[in-house]
Amino acid sequence: MLGASQAIEANVYGGAHISASAALASSEPSVDRFERGTIRRIEAKEHVFCDGDPRTHVFRIEEGVIALSKLLGDGRRQIIEFAYPGDYIGLGTLREHIFDAQATCAAKVRCLSAAALEQEASRDAGLALRLYKAVSAELAATRALLVSVGQQSAMERLAGFLLSLSARTANPGDETVVKLPMRRSDIADLLGLTIETVSRTITKLRTMHVIDVVRGTEVHILDIERLTELAGQ
Amino acid sequence: MLGASQAIEANVYGGAHISASAALASSEPSVDRFERGTIRRIEAKEHVFCDGDPRTHVFRIEEGVIALSKLLGDGRRQIIEFAYPGDYIGLGTLREHIFDAQATCAAKVRCLSAAALEQEASRDAGLALRLYKAVSAELAATRALLVSVGQQSAMERLAGFLLSLSARTANPGDETVVKLPMRRSDIADLLGLTIETVSRTITKLRTMHVIDVVRGTEVHILDIERLTELAGQ
DNA sequence: CGTTCATTTGAGTGAAGTCAAACCGAGTGG
DNA sequence: CCACTCGGTTTGACTTCACTCAAATGAACG
Numbered sequence: 001m002l003g004a005s006q007a008i009e010a011n012v013y014g015g016a017h018i019s020a021s022a023a024l025a026s027s028e029p030s031v032d033r034f035e036r037g038t039i040r041r042i043e044a045k046e047h048v049f050c051d052g053d054p055r056t057h058v059f060r061i062e063e064g065v066i067a068l069s070k071l072l073g074d075g076r077r078q079i080i081e082f083a084y085p086g087d088y089i090g091l092g093t094l095r096e097h098i099f100d101a102q103a104t105c106a107a108k109v110r111c112l113s114a115a116a117l118e119q120e121a122s123r124d125a126g127l128a129l130r131l132y133k134a135v136s137a138e139l140a141a142t143r144a145l146l147v148s149v150g151q152q153s154a155m156e157r158l159a160g161f162l163l164s165l166s167a168r169t170a171n172p173g174d175e176t177v178v179k180l181p182m183r184r185s186d187i188a189d190l191l192g193l194t195i196e197t198v199s200r201t202i203t204k205l206r207t208m209h210v211i212d213v214v215r216g217t218e219v220h221i222l223d224i225e226r227l228t229e230l231a232g233q
Numbered sequence: 234m235l236g237a238s239q240a241i242e243a244n245v246y247g248g249a250h251i252s253a254s255a256a257l258a259s260s261e262p263s264v265d266r267f268e269r270g271t272i273r274r275i276e277a278k279e280h281v282f283c284d285g286d287p288r289t290h291v292f293r294i295e296e297g298v299i300a301l302s303k304l305l306g307d308g309r310r311q312i313i314e315f316a317y318p319g320d321y322i323g324l325g326t327l328r329e330h331i332f333d334a335q336a337t338c339a340a341k342v343r344c345l346s347a348a349a350l351e352q353e354a355s356r357d358a359g360l361a362l363r364l365y366k367a368v369s370a371e372l373a374a375t376r377a378l379l380v381s382v383g384q385q386s387a388m389e390r391l392a393g394f395l396l397s398l399s400a401r402t403a404n405p406g407d408e409t410v411v412k413l414p415m416r417r418s419d420i421a422d423l424l425g426l427t428i429e430t431v432s433r434t435i436t437k438l439r440t441m442h443v444i445d446v447v448r449g450t451e452v453h454i455l456d457i458e459r460l461t462e463l464a465g466q
Numbered sequence: 467c468g469t470t471c472a473t474t475t476g477a478g479t480g481a482a483g484t485c486a487a488a489c490c491g492a493g494t495g496g
Numbered sequence: 497c498c499a500c501t502c503g504g505t506t507t508g509a510c511t512t513c514a515c516t517c518a519a520a521t522g523a524a525c526g
Contacts, residue, residue, distance in 0.1 A: 070380045073466040078380040092369045099376070121362055128361030129354055135365060136325045139372045142379060143332070147303045147311040149383045150425030154514065184473065192383030197514055199474055215523080216473070233306040387482070417505065430482055432506055448491080449505070 017145050017164045017190060018082040024060070024130050037112040042066070048101040048109060049090065055097050057111045058090040064107025065181045068099050069189065079190040081141065082182065084169060090114065091135055104182035149192040152232055157191040158201045159231035162211070162219060178219040205230075250378050250397045250423060251315040270345040275299070281334040281342055282323065288330050290344045291323040297340025298414050301332050302422065312423040314374065315415065317402060323347065324368055337415035382425040385465055390424040391434045392464035395444070395452060411452040438463075 039062060042048055048059055048066055059066075061083050068080040068089060080099060083089045089101050089109075121128040148157050166178045180187070188198045205211045210227050212220040221227060272295060275281055281292055281299055292299075294316050301313040301322060313332060316322050322334050322342075354361040381390050399411045413420070421431045438444045443460050445453040454460055 070376070072380075072384060076384045078383040080376050080379060092373065093366045094373070098373065121358065121365070123358055125355055125358035125361045128358045128365055132354070132361055132365040132368060133326045135368045135372055139368055139375060140325065140327070140331065142372060142375050143303070143313050146313060146375060146379045146382060147305075149379060150311040150422075151305060151309045183471095189383075194515060195473080196475085196516085200514090203474070416503095427483060428505080429484085429507085433482090436506075 017148065017161045018084060018141065018168055024088055024134050037110045040109050040111055042103040042107040042109060044103055044105045044107075046103050048103065049097050051098060051100050053097045055090060055092070055095060055114055058088055058114050058117055059101070059109040059111055061085045061087050061089070062108040062110055065104045066101050066107060066109065067104050067182065067186055067190075068101050070099050077189045078192065079186060081138070081145070082186075082190065088134060091131065091138075104186050145190070154191075154193055154197050154201050155204070155230055156232040157193065158187075158198065158205070159227050161187065161191060162221070163224075163227060163231055166221060166224075176221045176224065178221065180217045180219060250381065250394045251317060251374065251401055270343045273342050273344055275336040275340040275342060277336055277338045277340075279336050281336065282330050284330060284333050286330045288323060288325070288328060288347055291321055291347050291350055292334070292342040292344055294318045294320050294322070295341040295343055298337045299340055299342065300335050300337050300415065300419055300423075302335065303332050310422045311425065312419060314371070314378070315419075315423065321367060324364065324371075337419050378423070387424075387426055387430050387434050388437070388463055389465040390426065391420075391431065391438070392460050394420065394424060395454070396457075396460060396464055399454060399457075409454045409457065411454065413450045413452060 037057075037060075040048075040059075042064065049055075049057075051071065062085055064085075066083040066087075066089060068083060070078050070080065072078075082104070083101075090097065117127075117131075121131055148160055152160065162178060165180075166175045170176070170178055184195045184198050187193075188195045191198070193201075202211075202213060205227075206213060208226070210221075210223045210230070212222055214220065270290075270293075273281075273292075275297065282288075282290075284304065295318055297318075299316040299320075299322060301316060303311050303313065305311075315337070316334075323330065350360075350364075354364055381393055385393070395411060398413070399408045403409070403411055417428045417431050420426075421428045424431070426434075435444070435446060438460075439446060441459070443454075443456045443463070445455055447453065
């Protein structure tokens with residue numbers, strides 16, 4: 001059906017710890033309109049929007065990574081997903097955002113009017129259906145993360161995270177080099193662990209010669225089979 | 234806008250640990266067609282569908298509770314949501330189910346053709362938009378559960394769960410009596426805990442005189458303020 | 467070269483897990 | 497009506513994985 005739907009299914013089956021909503025793009029002119037919003041540049045750690053802000057826009061990531069997260073009163077934070085280029089954030093039906101969206105590194109996003117999008121979708125079944133599929137894919141990815149956080153050990157979570165990153169962002173053809181465009185604290189808050197546990201687990205994977213880490217931000221997967229085993233099912 | 238949307242928002246803001254997708258019902262005749270599927274009776278512990286089954290139907294819960302869960306190879310299980318009467322399960326775009334749906338107690342579901350639903354939605358923007366909103370509400374609920382499982386202590390998770398159950402299922406007017414139509418193991422698998430921890434935590438709440446438990450399955454909330462505090466933010 | 471921020475490593479603690487046994491209520495059949 | 501079973505729950509004793517606190521190391525930058 002849609003050109004994008006295959007990419008979505010691939011993501012979902014990959015058991016993603018990251019967003020999987022790339023279904024809105026379309027070649028129809030009636031939709032392209034929403035692809036023409038202004039570009040906004042975001043600094044590392046800058047917010048795209050905050051918990052409680054009115055939901056005026058939907059954003060498509062053009063460059064960089066945006067972390068969607070919930071901050072609890074005492075400083076604990078859960079990251080819900082990392083949104084990569086092609087992903088949309090801010091979809092939904094609520095009038096206000098209920099999460100923070102913060103860049104983990106310098107990024108660019110395209111701003112699309114939420115009201116215009118919703119209005120057009122109420123007339124255009126094709127667009128509404130793409131919205132449905134985009135959110136469904138995101139739901140599947142969030143459920144996969146929930147399974148990981150609820151049931152798996154630190155090692156399983158981290159191995160699974162690296163594999164999902166690899167499947168999602170590595171150059172096609174070379175799945176062994178994975179860039180980590182976020183701090184350890186972001187990974188920790190995604191996986192429901194602490195910075196120290198993430199660091200120790202990465203170290204363990206290095207001493208096992210399953211991965212190699214270059215300058216802290218680039219992971220080379222040396223033994224993808226072993227890594228897959230370590231990720232559990 | 235839609236009559237159901239208010240119910241959805243109430244659920245989402247309630248920080249639900251349970252499903253929140255009651256957006257499909259409509260008074261339009263073109264949609265009512267999908268509300269006329271056959272009723273299927275489900276025994277306690279019986280499956281509505283299994284992980285891997287072709288996704289031929291969407292189901293609306295009419296009675297009882299259905300647990301959506303993922304089973305890992307070694308027996309660990311994560312429950313994704315409890316679906317209550319009015320909720321839909323089996324929505325999405327994948328050709329196969331990727332979760333188990335199992336009754337926690339005797340239940341009835343209405344079976345609706347997934348193909349017919351999707352086909353109708355590709356013509357009817359209103360239906361497609363309702364699908365979008367239903368899945369969006371479910372996404373918000375799943376995210377809330379992820380935050381709880383990823384960041385909160387056993388006590389916080391259980392207190393939050395009891396409150397969300399109370400908001401969702403207690404008789405309007407008396408939010409203090411909550412029926413638990415599932416085993417301790419189901420609660421444990423939803424919250425990412427063990428049976429023993431769930432049991433111990435319930436016992437602690439009882440000795441604190443925050444709740445009272447009748448015959449193991451009926452919780453009386455004695456001090457809802459204290460319970461709310463214990464649930465954290 | 468010093469400052470700052472992020473990461474790693476170490477030592478000790480604790481919340482939740484495991485294993486095991488006791489308890490309880492609902493059926494069932496003698 | 498009681499004894500027995502059976503699934504589910506509770507409680508107890510002990511263990512462990514991940515957390516906390518603290519210090520050392522490393523990388524980036526003016």
